[in-house]
Amino acid sequence: MFIGFSEAETFLRNCEDAVIITHQNPDGDCIGAGFGLKDILDSLGKRSRVVCSDEFPKRYDFLTNTGCGEDFEPKSIIAVDVADTKLMGKYKEIYGDKVQLCIDHHISNKDYAQQTLLRGNATAACEVIYDLALYMKLQISRHCAMCLYTGIATDSGCFKYDCTTPRAHEIAAEMMKRFDINFARINRYMFDVKSVGRIRLETKVNALMESYLDGKLTIAAVTQDMMKEMGVSIDELEGFAPLTIQLEDTEVGILLRQREDGVFKCSFRSANDVNVSEICQTLGGGGHAKAAGCTVSGTLDEAKQLLVETVRKALG
Amino acid sequence: MFIGFSEAETFLRNCEDAVIITHQNPDGDCIGAGFGLKDILDSLGKRSRVVCSDEFPKRYDFLTNTGCGEDFEPKSIIAVDVADTKLMGKYKEIYGDKVQLCIDHHISNKDYAQQTLLRGNATAACEVIYDLALYMKLQISRHCAMCLYTGIATDSGCFKYDCTTPRAHEIAAEMMKRFDINFARINRYMFDVKSVGRIRLETKVNALMESYLDGKLTIAAVTQDMMKEMGVSIDELEGFAPLTIQLEDTEVGILLRQREDGVFKCSFRSANDVNVSEICQTLGGGGHAKAAGCTVSGTLDEAKQLLVETVRKALG
Numbered sequence: 001m002f003i004g005f006s007e008a009e010t011f012l013r014n015c016e017d018a019v020i021i022t023h024q025n026p027d028g029d030c031i032g033a034g035f036g037l038k039d040i041l042d043s044l045g046k047r048s049r050v051v052c053s054d055e056f057p058k059r060y061d062f063l064t065n066t067g068c069g070e071d072f073e074p075k076s077i078i079a080v081d082v083a084d085t086k087l088m089g090k091y092k093e094i095y096g097d098k099v100q101l102c103i104d105h106h107i108s109n110k111d112y113a114q115q116t117l118l119r120g121n122a123t124a125a126c127e128v129i130y131d132l133a134l135y136m137k138l139q140i141s142r143h144c145a146m147c148l149y150t151g152i153a154t155d156s157g158c159f160k161y162d163c164t165t166p167r168a169h170e171i172a173a174e175m176m177k178r179f180d181i182n183f184a185r186i187n188r189y190m191f192d193v194k195s196v197g198r199i200r201l202e203t204k205v206n207a208l209m210e211s212y213l214d215g216k217l218t219i220a221a222v223t224q225d226m227m228k229e230m231g232v233s234i235d236e237l238e239g240f241a242p243l244t245i246q247l248e249d250t251e252v253g254i255l256l257r258q259r260e261d262g263v264f265k266c267s268f269r270s271a272n273d274v275n276v277s278e279i280c281q282t283l284g285g286g287g288h289a290k291a292a293g294c295t296v297s298g299t300l301d302e303a304k305q306l307l308v309e310t311v312r313k314a315l316g
Numbered sequence: 317m318f319i320g321f322s323e324a325e326t327f328l329r330n331c332e333d334a335v336i337i338t339h340q341n342p343d344g345d346c347i348g349a350g351f352g353l354k355d356i357l358d359s360l361g362k363r364s365r366v367v368c369s370d371e372f373p374k375r376y377d378f379l380t381n382t383g384c385g386e387d388f389e390p391k392s393i394i395a396v397d398v399a400d401t402k403l404m405g406k407y408k409e410i411y412g413d414k415v416q417l418c419i420d421h422h423i424s425n426k427d428y429a430q431q432t433l434l435r436g437n438a439t440a441a442c443e444v445i446y447d448l449a450l451y452m453k454l455q456i457s458r459h460c461a462m463c464l465y466t467g468i469a470t471d472s473g474c475f476k477y478d479c480t481t482p483r484a485h486e487i488a489a490e491m492m493k494r495f496d497i498n499f500a501r502i503n504r505y506m507f508d509v510k511s512v513g514r515i516r517l518e519t520k521v522n523a524l525m526e527s528y529l530d531g532k533l534t535i536a537a538v539t540q541d542m543m544k545e546m547g548v549s550i551d552e553l554e555g556f557a558p559l560t561i562q563l564e565d566t567e568v569g570i571l572l573r574q575r576e577d578g579v580f581k582c583s584f585r586s587a588n589d590v591n592v593s594e595i596c597q598t599l600g601g602g603g604h605a606k607a608a609g610c611t612v613s614g615t616l617d618e619a620k621q622l623l624v625e626t627v628r629k630a631l632g
Contacts, residue, residue, distance in 0.1 A: 159474055162500035167489070169488045174482075192561070192562060203519045207519075246515065
């Protein structure tokens with residue numbers, strides 16, 4: 001059931017020994033929302049614990065170093081930034097059908113919780129939590145502000161993408177005025193810092209880019225043989241799809257990664273207005289308008305040919 | 317003489333046939349400020365013309381395509397985002413000592429104009445112009461909003477750097493609410509789009525990076541021989557210095573480019589709190605705390621050794 005701020009406030013003020021579930025493959029928004037909400041519950045004198053099916057990446061240490069919370073038998077079950085119980089990973093089985101409050105911003109939220117505070121037009125779950133704290137007239141801590149800023153910044157691509165709301169900017173302005181958070185340092189670690197290995201792989205993926213359809217389509221394909229030569233796994237090439245839309249004329253970019261069974265995982269990105277979710281749906285996949293995916297079988301040449309033809313039709 | 321909004325309003329309401337001077341090597345802020353101010357003068361029924369010592373780069377076509385303005389003998393001389401007349405290039409000789417109004421945000425502004433509206437704490441000259449338009453109770457156009465957004469976004473690194481003010485975020489929020497500007501598309505072209513040549517050169521510069529002082533210093537050096545091999549000029553390697561602070565542990569990054577006379581141009585960047593302007597001053601150069609430069613003579617090895625020793629001392 002979808003609820004408003006008032007019911008969410010009532011829940012938080014009455015909850016006890018809460019577990020806060022974040023999604024698998026954790027990102028800045030679910031980590032910021034989880035640890036930000038934990039701070040808020042701390043300030044209300046409630047015990048809470050943040051859990052995640054995967055380890056929190058090291059670069060979020062500045063948020064997670066306050067600790068995930070004590071071990072206790074939870075009485076209240078909360079999920080943040082989790083649109084679907086299947087994104088809970090190993091926690092789906094334990095808590096999937098017991099979530100009492102979900103705070104989210106994904107329009108695709110499955111309404112699996114007893115109560116869901118959903119703002120489908122918000123940039124980030126952290127934006128919803130900030131406004132909830134404001135509604136509850138709570139003084140958030142500096143650490144909580146850092147958590148919520150990080151979530152808003154990461155989900156908006158540092159205010160770059162069209163999911164950025166005016167409210168996201170307003171909250172950033174309020175936080176900069178009220179808290180001495182080193183936002184530039186946060187942004188450096190979230191957006192600019194790269195490992196030597198990352199730079200090396202970007203170079204390799206850049207070298208593989210091929211242009212089709214007068215430059216409107218860019219494809220970079222990495223086969224199992226290439227991965228062996230580079231000394232990387234298919235997972236290590238996660239997150240390189242945005243490189244395929246760097247070139248000015250590109251409207252659609254596709255990163256192909258061959259699985260061990262020979263099938264190609266295809267990660268689509270849209271530079272502007274082309275809806276790649278619709279394109280992927282015609283190939284049995286799906287996703288968002290600007291980021292979607294599908295799988296394609298066959299040889300590399302067959303896969304490329306199918307993708308080029310499918311995108312050609314979509315571009316009209 | 318430094319003035320406030322009231323005197324700036326009086327000047328703009330009384331000016332006639334104005335030339336608006338932007339700085340050489342034009343960037344998003346001076347272009348946005350120049351064309352944004354031209355829009356404002358248009359709305360006041362004043363003729364104006366935007367001039368620049370260099371051509372406006374093609375990627376700003378979406379701002380400059382309204383035209384620089386008619387050719388006329390100017391009666392009013394305005395400079396925007398120009399801290400020093402020497403930055404006017406060829407226009408210094410014509411207008412350098414005749415500027416009546418300067419609108420700027422550089423704390424280093426030389427106060428060369430008859431009247432200077434300086435907000436040294438503003439993110440961008442465009443932030444000052446937006447607030448001036450608000451003070452004057454003017455309705456700005458959508459094109460003007462695009463100009464001013466672009467200036468604020470580019471000078472703040474899309475709200476990433478510590479020069480970003482709360483006001484910059486507030487203005488972005490106001491613009492998103494009031495105007496249907498495609499800010500995501502602007503940001504894509506300003507921050508994400510790269511040419512094939514740019515990607516190729518980034519790859520080369522990345523391959524040249526060397527770590528010193530336990531990784532706290534990164535140096536990338538490009539000699540004349542290397543440039544000949546790469547087929548690029550020293551100018552084409554402008555703007556690659558930020559690559560030197562990509563690595564996590566790096567505090568100081570230096571890009572060395574050898575001039576034809578053998579001397580090395582050194583572009584310093586600071587990742588966090590080290591003041592590279594102070595370091596460059598000890599070598600006869602200067603600049604800003606986070607971006608500065610100097611020149612160093614000698615062989616490549618001698619230059620590197622001098623830089624490593626100088627940075628070692630500065631890091632303490």
